[in-house]
Amino acid sequence: MASGFYYQGGILRGDEIALPELAALYPTPFYCYSRQKIIANYQRFDKALAAAGIEQRQICYSIKANGALAIINTLAQAGAGADIVSGGELVRALRGGISADKIVFSGVGKTAEEIRAGFAATIARFNVESLDEIDMIAALARDRGKVAKLAVRINPDIEAGGHTKISTGKAEDKFGIAYENAVAAYAHIAALDGVEAQGIDIHIGSQILDLTPFRHAFARVRDLLTTLRSAGHNITHLDLGGGLGVPDETDSPPLDITAYANLIAETFKDCAPQGQCHITLEPGRALVADAGVLITRVIRTKKSAPNQKSTKNFMIVDASMAELIRPTLYDAYHHIAPLTEPEKETPIYQWDIVGAICESGDILGLGRTLPAMPADTPLAIFHCGAYASVLASHYNARPHIAEVMIDKDTHQIIRPRQTYDELLAGETIPDWNQ
Numbered sequence: 485m486a487s488g489f490y491y492q493g494g495i496l497r498g499d500e501i502a503l504p505e506l507a508a509l510y511p512t513p514f515y516c517y518s519r520q521k522i523i524a525n526y527q528r529f530d531k532a533l534a535a536a537g538i539e540q541r542q543i544c545y546s547i548k549a550n551g552a553l554a555i556i557n558t559l560a561q562a563g564a565g566a567d568i569v570s571g572g573e574l575v576r577a578l579r580g581g582i583s584a585d586k587i588v589f590s591g592v593g594k595t596a597e598e599i600r601a602g603f604a605a606t607i608a609r610f611n612v613e614s615l616d617e618i619d620m621i622a623a624l625a626r627d628r629g630k631v632a633k634l635a636v637r638i639n640p641d642i643e644a645g646g647h648t649k650i651s652t653g654k655a656e657d658k659f660g661i662a663y664e665n666a667v668a669a670y671a672h673i674a675a676l677d678g679v680e681a682q683g684i685d686i687h688i689g690s691q692i693l694d695l696t697p698f699r700h701a702f703a704r705v706r707d708l709l710t711t712l713r714s715a716g717h718n719i720t721h722l723d724l725g726g727g728l729g730v731p732d733e734t735d736s737p738p739l740d741i742t743a744y745a746n747l748i749a750e751t752f753k754d755c756a757p758q759g760q761c762h763i764t765l766e767p768g769r770a771l772v773a774d775a776g777v778l779i780t781r782v783i784r785t786k787k788s789a790p791n792q793k794s795t796k797n798f799m800i801v802d803a804s805m806a807e808l809i810r811p812t813l814y815d816a817y818h819h820i821a822p823l824t825e826p827e828k829e830t831p832i833y834q835w836d837i838v839g840a841i842c843e844s845g846d847i848l849g850l851g852r853t854l855p856a857m858p859a860d861t862p863l864a865i866f867h868c869g870a871y872a873s874v875l876a877s878h879y880n881a882r883p884h885i886a887e888v889m890i891d892k893d894t895h896q897i898i899r900p901r902q903t904y905d906e907l908l909a910g911e912t913i914p915d916w917n918q
């Protein structure tokens with residue numbers, strides 16, 4: 485049986501489940517994740533690295549792509565560690581069952597409180613992004629009588645990623661320490677008590693669909709490794725970040741994971757004199773994006789004002805930018821299709837598929853060719869496993885929607901839809917207003 489989301493006999497299935505049946509069972513909108521697809525994505529990644537001969541390796545799932553405990557736990561069971569960027573993600577990773585010695589802590593703005601939480605949990609490593617942060621970690625480590633293991637995140641000044649909002653490796657981005665200052669940063673660490681430089685770290689961007697930016701970035705890491713080792717630094721770990729793209733229907737073919745693994749093996753194969761490094765990777769999107777769909781329903785359709793040059797057809801659905809902000813934030817394309825494929829001869833029209841939020845930017849798909857669909861017709865928005873639920877907002881007082889996980893022929897709610905009482909929980913009207 486196939487895993488993930490696919491049409492069979494005109495019906496969209498998730499693993500072995502017919503999704504129209506699921507949509508009849510759970511109120512829309514809801515996110516639906518395939519456990520089997522997540523596991524398959526992880527194993528494909530890990531096997532490619534193994535096949536390339538990278539024996540010492542750890543895939544650290546980037547929690548920020550989707551922090552659902554059920555997803556974290558699925559990946560933990562498959563062998564994943566975690567890449568976290570906040571104290572909240574540390575709690576999620578640990579509660580999701582990731583062992584602390586497989587957790588790396590990234591991010592430009594770790595606070596003292598978050599750093600202490602990292603010590604308390606005994607995480608594997610901090611990926612540090614500035615001298616100021618290094619000094620703070622060193623001071624906090626000395627207070628505890630500890631030595632913190634660090635990897636310095638280098639900004640390789642490389643353009644990568646599908647959109648300026650998801651590029652992180654250019655000189656003007658806020659991330660990392662400038663490449664030309666890297667050697668000085670390692671010297672700084674070597675002179676400090678409480679910290680030890682164990683590795684080099686990069687993460688150049690997201691939704692990267694060709695190997696070129698990776699090739700350039702890895703070459704810079706390789707050069708720096710040689711320089712650092714000849715300066716006497718004992719660098720044993722390389723963290724090459726995430727960023728592997730998942731193409732949508734309009735994009736080029738997927739990034740070749742075997743070629744990616746071979747590129748890593750090739751670039752770092754003979755790092756004399758100390759030999760091979762332990763390789764950490766931090767994929768987020770590549771593990772979960774295509775393992776999730778957002779199930780929604782048509783509320784109604786309407787036309788734009790008739791005096792305009794082109795009259796538009798709007799299809800208003802019960803999902804919105806509050807549950808999927810990627811189209812409006814990143815101009816992302818998400819394929820949208822009914823759960824039951826329409827008959828071949830059905831006339832089709834151009835639709836702007838939009839939500840009910842009071843923003844013109846509340847767009848899920850522009851100019852989609854689909855038949856006219858009656859109210860209540862269920863639709864799937866594809867590739868909603870990553871950066872959908874985690875970016876959800878409560879705008880227009882919308883409660884967080886339900887999340888469902890499927891596993892072969894079973895399904896379970898992993899997070900119920902929030903009630904209005906839960907949405908308002910904790911708010912008070914001040915005493916003086918009463």
Ligand SMILES: *Cc1c(COP(=O)(O)O)cnc(C)c1O
Binds near residue numbers: 549590725726766767
């Ligand atoms: C976001 C992020 C990732 C994951 O990026 P993807 O594009 O989802 O693979 C990995 N590492 C760091 C430091 C990140 O900020």
